[in-house]
Amino acid sequence: MKAHKIIFILALSLVFSSGFAQKGKIRQATKEYDNLAYLKTSEILLEVAEKGYTSVDLLQKLANSFYFNNQMEEAAKWYGELMAKNENIDPEYYFRYAQALKSVEKYEESDTWMKKFAASDRSDLRGRAFSSTVDYLAMIDEASRELVVKNLEINSEVSDFGTSQYQDQLIFASSRGNGMKYKWNEQPYLDLFSADKQEDGSYGNVEQLDSDINSKFHESTVAFTPDDQVMYFTRNNYFEKKYRSSEDGTNRLKLFKATLNEDGEWDDIESVHFNSDQYSVAHPTINVKGTKLYFASDMEGTLGMSDIFEVDINDDGSLGDPVNLGPNLNTEGQETFPFINSEGDLYISSNGFNGLGGLDVFVIRDFENKRELKQPMALENIGKPINSPKDDFAYYENLGTKEGFFTSNRDGGKGDDDIYSFIVPDCEQTVEGVVKDQETQEPIVGAKVTILDAETNEQVNQQIVGADGAYKFELLECEKEYLIRIEADTYATTEERFTTPKKQQKLEIQTLLEKDEVALEPCTDLAKILDIPIIYFDFDKFNIRRDAEVELQKVLAVLNKYPTMTIDVRSHTDCRGPASYNERLSENRAQSTRKYLINNGIAANRLTAKGYGESRLVNDCGCEPTNDSNCSEAEHQLNRRSEFIITGINGEKCPEN
Known part of the structure; x- marks a missing residue:
């Protein structure tokens, strides 16, 4: 099957x-x-x-x-x-x-x-999905994980599929019964079975569920409410010994609800209110809060062969009206077998999105939260080895016990469809990067990189980088906030906060350090050495602006720290206005800057100043018509600046001075 x-x-x-x-x-x-x-x-x-x-x-x-x-x-x-x-x-x-x-x-x-x-x-969503991710095979390889999948011992030579857990039992559908045969594949109709969990974690002792659940037609795929008191299951349109077909003569699938009675038996079986003879409703899954039921159907409003729908489970146990989950996860193809895990991740099986072949398993992570907050959603193919070139579907996982199951008809199975198990891996992240000098982009040898828990500030791991400046931290938790602190001699320590994503993947963090201790040499620009922003002046002005005063205080601090340092203040203008005017304006600006430093305690003999007008532009914004017409005010302002050239320090002089 x-x-x-x-x-x-x-x-x-x-x-x-x-x-x-x-x-x-x-x-x-x-x-x-x-x-x-x-x-x-x-x-x-x-x-x-x-x-x-x-x-x-x-x-x-x-x-x-x-x-x-x-x-x-x-x-x-x-x-x-x-x-x-x-x-x-x-x-x-x-x-x-x-x-x-x-x-x-x-x-x-x-x-x-x-x-x-x-x-x-x-307009077809399947074609659009293909066209938008032409490198889908590489993306699937990236999403693949190193999992060991095992063919369950309880599989038979016929069809076994669609798992759910009920207490210490695995519930699944199988054609291994002795009922009448389904002419489609000459196998008995599907019934629901249970298998008990053994001490070694395997499953055995397979038994049919009671006859009130199993009928002479198909039953498959079950879901239980969190309190284990209500079960929803899929069955052919056969209820109370009546077999019904659609107008075209097709017997459809329906969802039924059963309640656990005082004797521990499933009782009070009833058809859900949105079932119909004209379409199918199948494959239920219930969220951890017991407030939502998800299912597959081809009811009115379906985009393709089958879509995923949701319905509210009300406080009294009744169900609301179904809502199609829309084109984020439904296409003109087949979307089916939904499963919602305890963290609100929604898994589906689909042949409408790019995959390896047949039905593939996809996931929208944090689906319920994103849907409530109306945030964008991304559907991901979960990759190999769960997906294969064949049909892979009916994904199920228990994050508490770390047990995972899915169904596949891949080569090497025991029967038609087989149930496979795997251990749900702990989500672990790898964070890596290279520590570099911000200005030169060269690796910083010997830098110390520390990962800390952002909540407790406790150290998680630490590395000293080698000649390549590279670091790599493995086994970090998913969905956790960390701090990465990077320290190196003569550099300012930097610290960055980051949160690892829910999906396991490699993270790269750009780690550039600024120089904290710089060798001061004559002839160099103090602003560039200490990364001091340009001192700007307003157009046609030479008064010290408030933002410029903040930067001049940095220059003042350097001059006070190094009493043998002498500097030459150089002021520049943009090209607008007559050249002679700009020379006078820049001279006034240079002298204004020098005066500010003298008024704040710097000896006059340590400071020289000169205005260069428009003779030393830093860009192509000259005032020839062909250039000036293309320059913005911001580009002109780059030329209205002051520079601070070290002319001497500790007895060494700049030759050009």
Whole structure:
């Protein structure tokens, strides 16, 4: 039983042409096809096609038979034959062909047909998702983790899938029962089973749930309220011994609710109020607060084959009205098997977004909080080894016990669909970077890098960097605030606060240090050495501005610290106004700056000053018409400045002075 078979049984309205000799077998195949007995259909259609009798209609039905039975290698072959006819077909077949190719790991060829599919309808969310992340394989590799997945001992030679935990039991669906067979795959109808957790953590002692839950038709996928008193489960449209079908004759899926009675048995089974004979409702999951139920459906308003919906669970246990979760996670494809974990992360299975093939598992992290706050959401493919070229679905995890489960029909399984387990890893982050000089961008050898807990200020780890200036800290917790402190001789210590994300990933932090101790030498600009901002003047003025006074206090402090230092104050203007005027203006500014320093205690013989007018512009904002017209006021102001050139210190003189 493949994932998308049990999800939604669709009536496919494809018309066969009977204009050739094999029409007797074609009629029989069409009848089986309409009854959704795909195994028989593919055998008959394959026999006809292999004799060389093909048409667009026949190839569509043949390829679809393999596609919906998840025999992707055969589906890819016959979709390829269909494409080779080069006739006008529904673009949906481009998508199916691309999916089939992906399932046999022909990713480049798959991308070619996805591009054609995306071009055929630019509004289709599947095509848009593909086009927006053309490097999706690299992104999936980056998201992949080193997990060990194990095929559960309780798997059988038939279909086993869709797990949930109830106390110390694993609840799942299986075709291992002895009931009547489902003609789609010649296996017994699905029933719900339980397996007990053993002392070594494995599961065994498989038993069917009681007969009030299991019927002679399909049951699958359950969810329990946090108090373990109510169970929601999926069943064919069969209730109180009545079997109902939609107007097109399809028996749909419904959600049912059961309550635990005093004897520990599931009782009072009832159909949820938004079930319908005309569409399917399936695969429930309930949040940790017991306030939301999520499920899959193709009810009115669905974007594609099936969408994810949510519904409120009221205080009295009743359910509100379903709400489609929208195009953030629903496409024209198939979104199904939702699971909400205890932290509010929403997992789904989908074939509408970029993946490795078939259904892949995706997650929106912190979904419930982001939805409540109306914040942007990002859907992530959770990568390998949970996802594969085959169908991977029905993700479930218990963050308390660190147990995780999912279902897959990947190669090497015991049966049709198998349940796999894994240990949910602790989320650990790696933080790395290189300590560099802010001005030269050279590594700072011997810098000390310390990671501290931002809440307690306790040291978590510490490293001394080598010749490459690189540091790397591993095993940091996710979703935790830290401080990174970097210290080095002759540099100002810097400290930065950061929070590790919820998703495990490598973080890079830019760590640039400013010089704290600088060797002062003649002929250099004091402003540049000590990173003192430019001293600005207002247009056509030479008075000391308040912001300039703050900076001149820094110059004053340096002169007081080094009493042998002498400096030359150099003032400059922009190009606007006559050159002779600018020379006088800049001279006044230089003398104004010198006077400020003298008035604040610096000996006059330590200071010289000169105005250079517009003769030393720092940019191309000269006042020729071709230049001046392109310069902003801010660009002109860069030329209205003062500089502080060290002319002498400790007996050494600048030669140019």
